[in-house]
Amino acid sequence: MFDGFVTTSEDTVESTPAPVGGRPSVLRGQGPAVAVVAVGGAIGAVARYAAGLGWQTGPSAFPWTTLLINVFGCAVIGVFLVAVTEGRPAHPLLRPFFGTGVLGGFTTFSTYSVDIRRLLEAGRPGPGLAYLGLTLVGALGAVWAAAALTRRVIHRGGAR
Numbered sequence: 502m503f504d505g506f507v508t509t510s511e512d513t514v515e516s517t518p519a520p521v522g523g524r525p526s527v528l529r530g531q532g533p534a535v536a537v538v539a540v541g542g543a544i545g546a547v548a549r550y551a552a553g554l555g556w557q558t559g560p561s562a563f564p565w566t567t568l569l570i571n572v573f574g575c576a577v578i579g580v581f582l583v584a585v586t587e588g589r590p591a592h593p594l595l596r597p598f599f600g601t602g603v604l605g606g607f608t609t610f611s612t613y614s615v616d617i618r619r620l621l622e623a624g625r626p627g628p629g630l631a632y633l634g635l636t637l638v639g640a641l642g643a644v645w646a647a648a649a650l651t652r653r654v655i656h657r658g659g660a661r
Contacts, residue, residue, distance in 0.1 A: 534597045541602015549607045561623045564616040564632060567609060572639040574608035579647030588655045 549570055556566045581600060585591040613636055620629035 533594055537594045537598035538602040538605075541598040542606035543602075545603040545606025545608075547606075548603075549609060560619065561625065563628050564612075564620075567612050567616055568632060568636055568639065571608050571610075571613060571636055572643045574604050575640040576643035576647040578604050579644040579649075580651045583648045583651040583655065587652060 552570055553566055558564055558566055578600060581604070585596055585600075613632075617629050617633050620626075620632060
């Protein structure tokens, strides 16, 4: 039997549904995290949509907008994750809100995949493979460089 919500602290709300099959629910206590991921995802998706409207590419054009969104999002997550794990303590819901929600909604692997398929189907294997490689190298390079730079700034600031 479901008997509602029990507040367990300032930051978490725990639901207490009856176990199904003798196991506790995997979502038990995850209401706040699910909510902030949903809100963050909506914000990120709207930001990505706005970027696509601001810099439109034609059906057979190279997908610069998606490439830059994904590389930029990877750089931001590099900064963010170092900041919240090695910098100042953060609210427990910040990481799911911003990392999973906002950046997950902003960056887009599915559009990346569709763009590659579209370029290949249009008989443009060169740009399709270039996009595949540029996104992979750009995204990994961006997260690595941003994380390294952020780590350097945080540790230099802490050494003063």
